Every structure is written in C-alpha cells, then in structure tokens.
Amino acid sequence: GENVEQHPSTLSVQEGDSAVIKCTYSDSASNYFPWYKQELGKGPQLIIDIRSNVGEKKDQRIAVTLNKTAKHFSLHITETQPEDSAVYFCAASYNDMRFGAGTRLTVKP
Amino acid sequence: NAGVTQTPKFRILKIGQSMTLQCTQDMNHNYMYWYRQDPGMGLKLIYYSVGAGITDKGEVPNGYNVSRSTTEDFPLRLELAAPSQTSVYFCASSYRPLRSGDLAFFGQGTRLTVV
Numbered sequence: 001g002e003n004v005e006q007h008p009s010t011l012s013v014q015e016g017d018s019a020v021i022k023c024t025y026s027d028s029a030s031n032y033f034p035w036y037k038q039e040l041g042k043g044p045q046l047i048i049d050i051r052s053n054v055g056e057k058k059d060q061r062i063a064v065t066l067n068k069t070a071k072h073f074s075l076h077i078t079e080t081q082p083e084d085s086a087v088y089f090c091a092a093s094y095n096d097m098r099f100g101a102g103t104r105l106t107v108k109p
Numbered sequence: 110n111a112g113v114t115q116t117p118k119f120r121i122l123k124i125g126q127s128m129t130l131q132c133t134q135d136m137n138h139n140y141m142y143w144y145r146q147d148p149g150m151g152l153k154l155i156y157y158s159v160g161a162g163i164t165d166k167g168e169v170p171n172g173y174n175v176s177r178s179t180t181e182d183f184p185l186r187l188e189l190a191a192p193s194q195t196s197v198y199f200c201a202s203s204y205r206p207l208r209s210g211d212l213a214f215f216g217q218g219t220r221l222t223v224v
Contacts, residue, residue: 004151006151009149032207034207041217041218042217042218043113043199043201043215043216043217043218044152044199044215045215046213089151089152091151093207096154096157096167096168096207097154097207098151098154098168099151099152099153100151101149101150101151102149102150102151
C-alpha cells in the first residue's frame with residue numbers, strides 16, 4: 001500500500017518568513033495529493049490540492065509543487081502570519097487516502 | 110449548516126467495555142469515513158462506506174465495526190476496548206471519493222481514552 005513520509009515534524013518561523021513542508025510517497029499510481037490544516041481541537045480542513053497532471057498550483061500565499069518522477073510534493077506558505085500556526089498534513093491517494101504524520105508549524109510574531 | 114457531527118467529544122472507557130461513536134452528516138454525502146489519529150501521527154483509515162448498506166475495511170480495522178443503515182449515519186463500534194484504542198477519532202464525509210478531489214468534511218473529533 002501507499003506510504004507517505006512528511007518532514008519536518010515541527011517547524012518554527014518568524015512572521016513574514018516562508019515555510020516549506022515536504023512529503024514523499026511510495027505508490028507511483030497515486031494521482032491526487034491534498035494538504036490539510038488542523039487547528040487545535042478541530043478536524044482537518046483541506047487547504048490546497050494537486051493532481052498528478054499538474055506540476056504546481058497556487059492559491060494566494062499557499063502553493064504546492066509536485067515532482068512525479070521523484071515522488072515528492074511540497075507545500076509552500078509565503079508571508080507567514082500567526083494564524084497560519086497549526087498542524088499540516090499531506091496525503092496521497094489512488095484508491096484510498098494515506099496521510100503523512102503531520103508538521104506542527106509555529107509562526108512567531 | 111451542521112455538516113458532520115460527532116458525539117461524544119470525550120470519553121473514558123475501561124478495558125473490555127464497549128461503546129459506539131456516533132457520526133451524522135446532513136449534506137447527503139455518499140462517502141463516509143472513520144479515521145483515528147494517534148499522537149504525532151497522521152490519520153489512519155479504519156473503515157469507510159460508499160453508500161447506505163455498503164462498508165469496507167480501511168488500513169486499521171481490527172477491533173472495530175461499522176454499519177451504514179442510512180445515508181446520514183455511520184456509527185463506529187468498539188466491542189472490547191483496549192488501551193491501544195486510545196486515540197482521537199475523526200469521522201468525515203464527501204459526495205464523491207476523496208481521490209476524485211472532492212472536498213471532505215471532517216467532524217470535530219472524539220477523544221477516547223481506554224484505561
């Protein structure tokens with residue numbers, strides 16, 4: 001089955017800096033790669049996703065890149081704000097969805 | 110606009126006890142899922158359902174059972190609680206499969222402790 005690894009497990013940045021979270025996956029058949037944000041005490045929420053036929057996707061301060069050959073994808077958050085502080089999960093999907101272990105992002109004001 | 114509602118929010122069980130985690134969605138979604146989230150880990154799929162009357166095992170189904178008698182409800186049953194089942198449980202729903210890119214709605218979670 002699919003195996004998703006996510007790094008780093010914790011990330012602390014200064015407000016205004018960029019944050020990058022990286023994931024690798026094992027199943028070359030996976031074709032859908034979402035990113036979820038989980039705030040304290042809440043369920044995960046989809047923030048951006050990318051399909052295997054696209055190399056990069058942007059939505060305001062958030063972007064995701066995908067390298068199918070290397071089987072890795074990354075989340076980029078620019079101009080970070082304190083409200084970006086949360087746990088971020090990557091996932092890879094073909095028949096089912098497998099999640100990474102999560103990255104706890106802290107944005108210091 | 111309730112979305113996905115899980116009850117209870119918190120529960121402490123003794124080893125060997127049983128309980129049912131309730132999940133209801135009011136969006137007429139076909140697909141429903143149960144995940145568990147252990148500390149420092151991602152979500153792992155326990156069971157899922159593609160429609161009323163149909164359920165399938167996920168990644169970690171042992172020790173759990175589910176049923177889907179209606180489109181709205183997808184309860185998760187623990188028959189003989191074990192300490193290894195201490196976790197946060199999330200129910201989710203989507204109109205189409207998650208792999209299609211459809212938006213999944215998650216409940217607030219149930220924090221279960223087995224002592």
